[in-house]
Amino acid sequence: MATYDFIFDGAGLRDWCGVKVSTGPVTMAELLAGAGKTESGSFWDKALALPFPSLDALNEACPSLARTRDLTKAVENGFLGAKDSLKVVLDPLTQPLSWLLEGALWLFDATPWWLMIPLILLLVHFASKSIQLVGFVASALLFLSFIDHYSFAMETLSIIFVCATLCVIFGVPIGIAMSRSDRMQRIMIPILDMLQTLPTFVYLIPLIFLFSVTEPKLYGIAIILYAIVPVVRLTDLGIRLVNKEVIEAADAFGMTKRQKLYSVQIPLALPNIMAGVNQTIMMSLAMVVIASLVSAPGLGVLVLRGIRNLELGVGLVAGLGIVLLAVILDRVTKAALARVNASNSVPRH
Amino acid sequence: MTDQVSISIRNLYKIFGSNPQDALEKVYNGASKKELMDQYRHVLGLSDINVDMHAGKITVIMGLSGSGKSTLIRHVNRLIEPTAGEIWVDGENVLDFSEERLREMRRSSMSMVFQHFALLPHRTVLDNTGLAQSVRGENKQGYEKDALKWLERVGLGGQGGQYPHQLSGGMQQRVGIARALTSNAPIMLMDEAFSALDPLIRTDMQDLLLELQDELHKTIVFISHDLDEALKLADHLVILKDGRVVQQGEPQEILLHPNDPYIVDFISDINRARVLRVRSIMMALGSDLERPIVGEVDAEDTLESVIARSGGDADQNFRVMTDGVPVGFVSMRSLVRALVPSSASAGGMRSKAS
Ligand SMILES: Nc1ncnc2c1ncn2[C@@H]1O[C@H](COP(=O)(O)OP(=O)(O)OP(=O)(O)O)[C@@H](O)[C@H]1O
Ligand SMILES: [Mg+2]
Numbered sequence: 001m002a003t004y005d006f007i008f009d010g011a012g013l014r015d016w017c018g019v020k021v022s023t024g025p026v027t028m029a030e031l032l033a034g035a036g037k038t039e040s041g042s043f044w045d046k047a048l049a050l051p052f053p054s055l056d057a058l059n060e061a062c063p064s065l066a067r068t069r070d071l072t073k074a075v076e077n078g079f080l081g082a083k084d085s086l087k088v089v090l091d092p093l094t095q096p097l098s099w100l101l102e103g104a105l106w107l108f109d110a111t112p113w114w115l116m117i118p119l120i121l122l123l124v125h126f127a128s129k130s131i132q133l134v135g136f137v138a139s140a141l142l143f144l145s146f147i148d149h150y151s152f153a154m155e156t157l158s159i160i161f162v163c164a165t166l167c168v169i170f171g172v173p174i175g176i177a178m179s180r181s182d183r184m185q186r187i188m189i190p191i192l193d194m195l196q197t198l199p200t201f202v203y204l205i206p207l208i209f210l211f212s213v214t215e216p217k218l219y220g221i222a223i224i225l226y227a228i229v230p231v232v233r234l235t236d237l238g239i240r241l242v243n244k245e246v247i248e249a250a251d252a253f254g255m256t257k258r259q260k261l262y263s264v265q266i267p268l269a270l271p272n273i274m275a276g277v278n279q280t281i282m283m284s285l286a287m288v289v290i291a292s293l294v295s296a297p298g299l300g301v302l303v304l305r306g307i308r309n310l311e312l313g314v315g316l317v318a319g320l321g322i323v324l325l326a327v328i329l330d331r332v333t334k335a336a337l338a339r340v341n342a343s344n345s346v347p348r349h
Numbered sequence: 350m351t352d353q354v355s356i357s358i359r360n361l362y363k364i365f366g367s368n369p370q371d372a373l374e375k376v377y378n379g380a381s382k383k384e385l386m387d388q389y390r391h392v393l394g395l396s397d398i399n400v401d402m403h404a405g406k407i408t409v410i411m412g413l414s415g416s417g418k419s420t421l422i423r424h425v426n427r428l429i430e431p432t433a434g435e436i437w438v439d440g441e442n443v444l445d446f447s448e449e450r451l452r453e454m455r456r457s458s459m460s461m462v463f464q465h466f467a468l469l470p471h472r473t474v475l476d477n478t479g480l481a482q483s484v485r486g487e488n489k490q491g492y493e494k495d496a497l498k499w500l501e502r503v504g505l506g507g508q509g510g511q512y513p514h515q516l517s518g519g520m521q522q523r524v525g526i527a528r529a530l531t532s533n534a535p536i537m538l539m540d541e542a543f544s545a546l547d548p549l550i551r552t553d554m555q556d557l558l559l560e561l562q563d564e565l566h567k568t569i570v571f572i573s574h575d576l577d578e579a580l581k582l583a584d585h586l587v588i589l590k591d592g593r594v595v596q597q598g599e600p601q602e603i604l605l606h607p608n609d610p611y612i613v614d615f616i617s618d619i620n621r622a623r624v625l626r627v628r629s630i631m632m633a634l635g636s637d638l639e640r641p642i643v644g645e646v647d648a649e650d651t652l653e654s655v656i657a658r659s660g661g662d663a664d665q666n667f668r669v670m671t672d673g674v675p676v677g678f679v680s681m682r683s684l685v686r687a688l689v690p691s692s693a694s695a696g697g698m699r700s701k702a703s
Contacts, residue, residue: 249467252426253481253532254456267471343471343512 002060003046004053017062083209090210094217097224100162101216105297108158113150117141128335136331140324149299149321156298156325159291160284163223167280171228172273175235176261185236196229200290208294219291226287230279238272239265271341278333285326299325355404355536355568356425361434362398363420363592366391369432382591394420396592398434402585404535405566409579409600412589418572421589422538425570426459427451438536456485460529464541466521468513474500474524475509481532492531499527503557519550523557530561539571543578555581576615580604580624588612601629605687621688622653630687631669631677640680642666648676652684 008017051057059067066074108116117138124137144153178185203222211218242265250260266273292300299318306315364372364385372391375384382393395417402408410418423429424436427443436443438454446454460481468477476483478500479492500509503523513521522542529537543551555578562569573579579586580600587597588611595609604625607613628648646655648671659665659681669677 243465243467245463245465245467246469248423248428249461249463249480251428252455252459252461252538253484254452254454255484256452259484264469267469270471 002057003051004058004061007053007058008062013062017064079206079209087210094211094221097162097166097220098215098217100166101159101220104158104162105155105216108154108161109151113145116154117145124332127332129339130335133331133335137328140328144321144324147317149302149318152297152299152302152318153321153325156285156288156300156322159219159223159288159296159298160281160329163220163227163284163288164277164281166220166224167228167231167284168277170224171231171276171280172235174228175232175273175276176239176265178232178236179239179265188232188236192229192233195225200226200287201293204291204294213294216296219288219294219296222291222294223284223287227280227283230283231273231276234272234276234279235269238269238276241272242268271337274333274337274340278330278337281329281333282326285322285329289322353404354401355439356400356402356408356570357435357437358398358400358402358421358424359435359437360397360399361395361421361424361436362432363394363417363424363429364391364432365394373432393592395424395431398592398594400587400594400597402568402570404568406584407562407569407571407582408585408587409571409573409583410587410589411573411576411579413574416589417592418574418589419540420592422540422570422572425536425538426455426461456481456532458534459536459538460532460534462522462525462529462537462539462542464544466513466518466525466545468521468524468528470513472512473509474505474511474513474516477513477524478509478527478531480528481534495531495533496527499530500524502530502561503527519546519554522546522554526554526558526561530565536568537570539569541572541574544574551578558582576619577624580619588615600624601626605629617690620653621690622656623651625652625687626650627652627655627667627669627679628671628676630683631679632683634675634677636678640664640666642668642678644668645670645675646679647671652688655679655681655684 008014055066055068055071059065111119120141121134121138125131125134128134141150141153144150174188178188200222203225207218207222211221246264246268247260250264255264288296288298289300289303292298292304299321302318303315303322305311306313306318362373362376364376366372366389369391372385372389372393375389376393376396380388380393382396385391385393398421400408400410410421412418420429424431425438425443427436427446431444438458443451443454469480472480475493475496476489478496479487479489482492482495483489497506497509500506503526505520505523505527508516508520513524516524522545525542529539543554546554558569559582561567571579571582573582583600585597586600586603588595588603590611596603596607596612601624603612604616604621607616626648627646627650630652631648643665644658644667646658646667646669648669655667658667663681663685666678666680668675669679
């Protein structure tokens with residue numbers, strides 16, 4: 001005797017409901033219910049135990065209705081059904097990503113440390129023009145190398161390097177397209193909102209089904225989807241915020257759309273775009289740590305080992321390494337941003 | 350200087366809103382700006398504008414905030430598309446232009462100066478000045494000479510290497526003017542070009558513009574909401590109100606014969622002696638004079654300077670000269686009469702209107 005029998009009896013749907021024959025997978029609740037069935041108690045006991053009329057509760061009264069377990073099963077089946085055709089399209093499209101990641105990992109690994117560290121410092125100097133920052137980065141890198149985290153840190157950096165670059169390559173044009181068309185903006189904003197609010201683990205679920213865990217593109221896609229959002233948003237915003245009068249001047253002097261884009265809109269939006277790049281890099285770092293769950297190499301692997309094997313020290317030291325990398329990346333991009341800002345200060349009215 | 354019409358605007362209407370063509374019908378049927386707003390949620394930007402702007406002259410468009418000045422000037426280079434009407438520039442209807450031809454016109458025959466300067470912050474003063482030429486595809490060597498020449502001419506010699514934010518507002522607008530001049534276009538559009546500047550610097554810039562104009566004879570369309578500025582610069586003055594032309598003509602003529610209470614209000618506060626010129630009030634040669642002639646004045650002299658010459662004696666007459674040739678007479682009596690503000694002289698008209 002189920003709680004909600006009266007609904008279906010009352011609505012005259014008893015025949016449609018049929019007799020109870022459980023064909024689908026057994027739910028946890030059914031198992032528990034089977035274990036100790038007590039059918040007694042006063043009205044109040046029943047009232048207190050009144051279940052919410054959910055799919056499972058209604059199914060007890062009317063077996064023709066689907067259970068929630070059937071629903072998730074259907075989603076799964078639907079996904080698996082679409083998987084093969086999706087794979088045919090996505091696999092070749094994303095294959096270059098695997099190559100890029102493998103190539104970068106190889107390159108960062110093959111370059112000897114005594115060449116790599118000076119190269120990085122040179123890059124830092126070029127971006128920030130700050131000796132202090134170069135000094136800080138040098139000591140952080142030497143410290144990491146000294147405690148034998150050099151190769152892990154380089155793996156993490158190479159993945160970030162590839163993914164953040166791809167985010168910029170795809171994100172900036174998408175942002176530009178959004179700034180040019182309100183329609184495009186209306187379409188993109190919900191997508192970006194979704195990418196930004198989905199918990200990071202949820203990205204991985206469909207990707208694991210689509211690609212094999214051994215392929216680098218699996219985590220590459222997860223990182224890019226997650227980290228591309230800020231650079232798209234801030235490119236769109238930056239271009240829309242460009243002083244209207246300056247745009248009018250560009251038109252009044254007869255600039256073509258392309259001239260306007262390259263010599264007015266992008267340079268004036270650059271501070272915002274750079275702020276987006278900074279956030280994109282930071283989010284790539286966050287995701288590359290999580291992506292160690294799906295075989296992304298780097299410092300995240302050590303953190304994961306710390307959790308799995310309860311090797312507290314390994315996890316914490318690797319965590320410290322991640323913090324150091326984060327500070328380095330943030331400082332360097334912010335310093336570059338500050339330089340752009342200084343040479344680009346628009347008079348305010 | 351020719352007296353040829355360079356820019357001719359015919360029956361121009363501009364309505365902002367979702368369905369301007371329907372709203373235009375209402376305007377043709379006599380709806381006012383307020384009715385159009387209240388009943389149809391459309392903004393009447395410009396209504397039945399007809400203006401001829403002469404080559405080599407300064408046409409000033411004046412009106413209060415929201416009267417449609419910026420909207421009007423942006424029709425000349427089609428930064429704004431009209432709802433109805435025609436815009437003729439040197440014999441061609443701008444509205445018939447293809448995108449390509451329009452760009453060509455903006456590059457070669459028109460330049461523009463903006464209220465807030467609209468310089469490119471990431472380019473040096475020199476590169477900003479050469480903007481028009483670099484847009485046409487010339488490299489730095491191509492525009493450097495011209496740009497330096499005009500920077501020198503507007504008083505910014507030696508500042509070419511600086512960035513706009515390193516300059517004061519007045520200097521930035523000099524760059525704006527140098528940029529417009531370097532484009533070498535015969536037509537210059539100036540939207541409240543001096544409104545963002547301090548009064549003293551503003552006067553300097555007005556003098557600079559007049560000085561340049563003496564030499565260059567550009568066709569200038571100048572927007573202003575300031576009557577003193579308008580009177581100082583204008584060869585032809587167009588007064589706008591709520592998107593309509595209320596009066597246009599020679600500024601002195603408008604001062605002496607305002608045809609609308611709105612204009613009477615507008616001009617009631619100015620110092621007429623300083624603005625009115627002898628030529629506007631002089632009598633023809635050969636008029637009978639009751640008093641003897643005591644001296645000569647120039648046709649372009651202001652009444653103020655004539656009063657100073659007379660030493661306050663109300664019975665004097667002067668001979669009016671242009672380039673050393675007598676062209677008429679002016680009596681102190683008629684001069685004093687011209688100083689009576691039109692609000693008093695046109696009192697009847699004013700009370701009728703209100
Ligand atoms: N893009 C637009 N959409 C809707 N209404 C507009 C638009 N541009 C201008 N208007 C309206 O048209 C009218 C004229 O505006 P315009 O900017 O030409 O005035 P203005 O004389 O230049 O004023 P100001 O001295 O403040 O610059 C105003 O009522 C304004 O609200
Ligand atoms: Mg304006």
